[in-house]
Amino acid sequence: MREPLEGAAASPPDGGPGGEPGDRGPLGLYLHIPFCEAICNYCNFNRGVLDAGLKRRYLHALHQELECASTADAGVAADSLFFGGGTPSVLDPAEVGALIAQCRSAANLESGAEITLEANPETVSPERLGGYREAGVSRLSLGVQSFRDDELSRLGRLHTAARAVEAFGVARAAGFDDISIDLMMWLPEQTVAHWIESVEMLVGLDPEHVSFYLLELYPNAPLKDEMSRGGWAQAPQDRAADMYHVAVDRLEAAGYQQYEISNAARAGRRSRHNLKYWSDGAWVGFGCGAHSTYAGERWQNVAGVGDYINLVDAGRTPVGNRRTLSGEERLTDSLFLGLRLSDGIDVAGVERRYGLDVWSRWGAELAPFVEAGLLVHEPNRLRLTRAGMLLASEVMQVFV
Numbered sequence: 396m397r398e399p400l401e402g403a404a405a406s407p408p409d410g411g412p413g414g415e416p417g418d419r420g421p422l423g424l425y426l427h428i429p430f431c432e433a434i435c436n437y438c439n440f441n442r443g444v445l446d447a448g449l450k451r452r453y454l455h456a457l458h459q460e461l462e463c464a465s466t467a468d469a470g471v472a473a474d475s476l477f478f479g480g481g482t483p484s485v486l487d488p489a490e491v492g493a494l495i496a497q498c499r500s501a502a503n504l505e506s507g508a509e510i511t512l513e514a515n516p517e518t519v520s521p522e523r524l525g526g527y528r529e530a531g532v533s534r535l536s537l538g539v540q541s542f543r544d545d546e547l548s549r550l551g552r553l554h555t556a557a558r559a560v561e562a563f564g565v566a567r568a569a570g571f572d573d574i575s576i577d578l579m580m581w582l583p584e585q586t587v588a589h590w591i592e593s594v595e596m597l598v599g600l601d602p603e604h605v606s607f608y609l610l611e612l613y614p615n616a617p618l619k620d621e622m623s624r625g626g627w628a629q630a631p632q633d634r635a636a637d638m639y640h641v642a643v644d645r646l647e648a649a650g651y652q653q654y655e656i657s658n659a660a661r662a663g664r665r666s667r668h669n670l671k672y673w674s675d676g677a678w679v680g681f682g683c684g685a686h687s688t689y690a691g692e693r694w695q696n697v698a699g700v701g702d703y704i705n706l707v708d709a710g711r712t713p714v715g716n717r718r719t720l721s722g723e724e725r726l727t728d729s730l731f732l733g734l735r736l737s738d739g740i741d742v743a744g745v746e747r748r749y750g751l752d753v754w755s756r757w758g759a760e761l762a763p764f765v766e767a768g769l770l771v772h773e774p775n776r777l778r779l780t781r782a783g784m785l786l787a788s789e790v791m792q793v794f795v
């Protein structure tokens with residue numbers, strides 16, 4: 396489950412809290428829940444195995460950290476809240492409800508805010524999801540990853556494809572009318588035909604939003620060992636590109652609009668929260684390892700659950716590092732992350748906010764990508780083509 400900085404927004408008005416160029420529109424709030432029932436063999440996120448006592452102490456610390464939120468004092472409103480992890484659906488509805496209530500009182504979470512909670516299919520029950528709805532959760536992000544049991548088993552996931560389909564039905568029955576499904580492609584032993592099966596299953600369920608990622612194998616991932624032992628291989632890179640194209644084509648044919656490299660949605664169902672990461676927005680994260688970007692500063696809490704709890708319990712800040720962003724950093728972040736959006740970068744808007752001519756500064760380095768068909772340069776827009784999205788990191792290097 397993905398953390399901020401990996402990766403955009405409607406167009407909030409320029410200027411915002413503190414008048415910083417990078418703080419546009421209302422804040423997003425992020426709460427990190429670092430517990431999972433088991434650890435998947437490819438996972439490089441900040442998480443650990445669920446322990447009831449540790450969860451209690453962690454939630455206590457999280458409430459304490461929220462209590463100290465300074466954004467409320469500054470009168471800044473938040474229009475999104477995202478429970479990420481880890482597996483936030485290991486929380487009871489009462490625990491989720493208490494955190495939402497505190498975000499309303501301590502961090503000015505607006506009454507119409509988008510409130511997303513990430514859930515894994517095996518944790519889902521009618522009581523739990525009904526409780527989340529009553530607590531105010533408006534959007535559910537289901538970590539399905541694949542609709543094939545052999546692929547789920549190779550990834551060490553706890554659920555089956557049938558359980559994922561059941562979880563989706565339970566979510567609909569509980570009243571969720573805004574559901575996102577995560578899928579992963581380029582899995583060990585996955586063929587393009589296998590991948591299409593998962594995409595077709597997803598289209599059949601008709602969620603409002605889809606996230607589709609390429610599996611990234613970090614250096615010491617246990618999955619790497621399992622792949623060598625099992626003789627499992629990933630398809631060649633050009634097949635991975637085929638998987639990406641086929642997914643975008645099929646989703647577009649089914650009425651979804653791709654709005655970011657790895658995200659597509661029905662009209663009006665883009666993720667308000669995640670858009671902030673890609674469109675020069677501001678957000679404040681709470682919990683271990685959580686990132687924040689607000690009022691010209693960027694900071695990150697200590698990653699360890701124990702360290703985080705000890706610091707907060709001792710009345711100290713859990714922030715591990717904090718720095719003021721230079722104007723240059725804010726500008727390059729804005730361009731780098733904005734390129735992830737299908738609409739690309741609003742060049743005129745960036746030039747207004749940061750006071751420079753983007754093409755004069757980077758045109759010579761960007762022109763070869765335009766000539767190669769990876770980038771489109773329109774009068775006031777700079778955007779990646781579909782082919783460019785697959786090679787986005789190469790284009791983005793220009794701004795680093």
Ligand code: SF4
Pocket residue numbers: 396430431433434435438439440442480481482515538
């Ligand atoms: S459920 Fe998500 S966060 Fe937890 S181990 Fe698996 S991939 Fe990682």
